[in-house]
């Protein structure tokens with residue numbers, strides 16, 4: 565089989581054992597003689613997977629009492645509206661740190677007053693705003709912990725005077741999180757915890773039921789809490805692979821261990837970006853993401869960008885083109901990205917420097 569060094573931003577590389585388990589289950593799910601995509605979602609075999617997956621979420625993240633874990637459809641983008649619809653009565657605040665944050669804010673505006681409390685738009689979202697005040701009259705304050713496109717990350721769980729809501733699509737399960745500091749955490753699975761098709765929501769139950777608007781059944785978190793995420797047919801295959809991905813995280817020692825691996829992996833690449841005279845990072849050093857590493861060619865070598873892209877591609881690098889709003893390169897180095905892939909990219913940058921600088 566062809567070897568690819570997969571740096572795609574999402575969907576992206578998944579743990580090999582999770583993919584292998586998915587292949588097995590597609591053939592025969594738990595000895596039922598049926599594929600996992602053929603069995604009833606009301607069967608005891610399937611319900612056991614749902615329960616195991618919820619339990620792993622709670623165990624790995626250390627989710628306290630009072631919170632529910634939901635598996636929904638619609639992606640993180642659907643949560644932009646869910647959050648506002650279920651929580652926004654008068655006013656919500658958003659930290660504007662990139663395209664995803666802006667999209668979340670735009671949806672909220674349809675449900676009430678929603679404002680950007682601080683923004684890093686002035687420098688193309690290359691840093692995380694600091695020193696801003698969060699008004700105490702907000703229904704909630706929304707942050708995007710990892711800005712997938714710009715490679716910036718909020719690496720600490722902030723203290724917040726109001727309900728804190730976080731889009732953790734691209735850094736969930738990459739580090740330990742103090743869930744008790746958040747009222748709601750959500751994200752699409754397809755960056756660190758599984759394939760596309762399932763959306764995770766961790767919600768503190770007591771924040772719900774406070775808005776006066778009508779909530780359609782499917783768009784009311786309480787529906788999915790009551791029915792254990794089985795109000796309608798859940799995305800069974802995606803949940804199956806998510807469950808296997810969580811088992812892999814647990815087998816690797818949990819989030820402390822995974823975080824250490826992520827720090828080591830990211831440092832490997834950032835060190836090369838800082839050392840190599842042909843490249844430079846685009847994100848403020850203090851806010852550099854451990855998940856999405858953005859870099860460009862320095863002024864002197866700007867004309868070599870395409871050449872490097874071709875050079876890297878020839879050596880098996882996949883998905884390193886930067887998002888069009890940043891340009892240059894982006895290597896997404898999620899949990900399952902092997903250190904060998906990062907070493908291969910670093911080698912590639914060193915070789916290219918030898919030949920061109």
Ligand SMILES: *Cc1c(COP(=O)(O)O)cnc(C)c1O
Nearest residue numbers: 639640641664712731733734752
């Ligand atoms: C990818 C991404 C999204 C969008 O997720 P979908 O599941 O495709 O809707 C939202 N927020 C962040 C931070 C992302 O990285």
